[in-house]
Amino acid sequence: MTPPTALTIAGSDSGGGAGIQADLRTFFAHGVHGLVALTAVTVQNSLGVQGFTEIPADVVAAQIKAVASDMGVDAAKTGMLATAEIIRAVAKTLDEVGGDIPLVVDPVAASMTGHALLREDALEAIRTELFPRATLITPNLDEVRLLTGISVTSPASQREAAEALLAFGSRWVLVKGGHMEGSTCVDLLTDGDAVISLSGPRYDTENTHGGGDTMASAITASLAKGASVPDAVAAGKKFIERCVAESYPLGAGVGPVSPFWVLTD
Ligand SMILES: Nc1ncnc2c1ncn2[C@@H]1O[C@H](COP(=O)(O)OP(=O)(O)OP(=O)(O)O)[C@@H](O)[C@H]1O
Numbered sequence: 020m021t022p023p024t025a026l027t028i029a030g031s032d033s034g035g036g037a038g039i040q041a042d043l044r045t046f047f048a049h050g051v052h053g054l055v056a057l058t059a060v061t062v063q064n065s066l067g068v069q070g071f072t073e074i075p076a077d078v079v080a081a082q083i084k085a086v087a088s089d090m091g092v093d094a095a096k097t098g099m100l101a102t103a104e105i106i107r108a109v110a111k112t113l114d115e116v117g118g119d120i121p122l123v124v125d126p127v128a129a130s131m132t133g134h135a136l137l138r139e140d141a142l143e144a145i146r147t148e149l150f151p152r153a154t155l156i157t158p159n160l161d162e163v164r165l166l167t168g169i170s171v172t173s174p175a176s177q178r179e180a181a182e183a184l185l186a187f188g189s190r191w192v193l194v195k196g197g198h199m200e201g202s203t204c205v206d207l208l209t210d211g212d213a214v215i216s217l218s219g220p221r222y223d224t225e226n227t228h229g230g231g232d233t234m235a236s237a238i239t240a241s242l243a244k245g246a247s248v249p250d251a252v253a254a255g256k257k258f259i260e261r262c263v264a265e266s267y268p269l270g271a272g273v274g275p276v277s278p279f280w281v282l283t284d
């Protein structure tokens with residue numbers, strides 16, 4: 020039987036733990052066929068990002084059109100978009116191929132080691148071009164600070180930030196709390212009416228490379244299967260928790276989260 024399809028519009032991680040590699044293995048783990056529009060090639064390992072080169076914006080647009088026109092896209096997500104030009108091309112192309120495709124925008128600005136994955140003017144383009152088209156945006160706390168100026172340190176400031184982000188026009192906002200202090204990891208999901216707090220244990224591991232990408236692509240896979248946003252996010256939270264719990268060391272730096280448990284569960 021033909022499985023649902025999910026499109027990732029994102030960069031390649033040569034280390035295999037983040038970017039399109041994380042997205043494709045997460046789609047596979049959900050029984051969803053992954054489609055790819057590659058935006059950039061990063062030179063990256065467990066120690067960080069050594070550099071990247073972007074794909075021409077018209078080639079990014081052509082990849083989206085090629086798969087959407089022939090195979091169909093049940094849900095899409097964006098990760099590393101690299102430049103404002105690529106962001107504008109992605110927004111325009113998504114409008115052309117079907118504005119009603121559920122879209123998860125993970126506003127990737129930097130790797131977890133702090134290396135920029137976005138040229139300087141591009142975060143503003145994500146905010147103005149993609150957020151209004153998004154079903155859900157999934158910023159981490161660094162991205163929240165860059166986008167709103169709010170430093171999230173408490174449940175109250177997490178909620179304040181979520182409301183400020185909603186004003187940029189996405190249907191739903193998920194403020195991820197992976198970088199907050201404490202023995203639990205609390206993510207906050209809201210559409211302005213519903214406010215849903217998703218809390219889980221914080222696992223004691225350094226190996227969280229690809230965690231944000233894996234969570235956003237798990238949510239996208241559930242949306243591709245027809246789940247509602249709250250159900251897709253709740254399932255994504257369970258999925259990423261297990262992937263963090265089973266993460267493994269690889270290289271001298273930060274190892275990746277792992278979806279391999281689905282093969283033996
Ligand atoms: N140590 C941990 N234990 C359990 N869950 C975690 C841990 N770290 C992060 N998470 C969860 O993983 C998901 C991703 O969160 P996080 O805030 O780390 O995203 P991110 O910063 O975008 O990821 P990345 O590390 O890939 O940049 C969230 O649901 C968060 O609660």
Ligand SMILES: Cc1ncc(CO)c(N)n1
Nearest residue numbers: 030031032037038099130
């Ligand atoms: C290609 C790529 N996309 C996203 C991230 C963020 O995890 C990364 N490190 N590399």
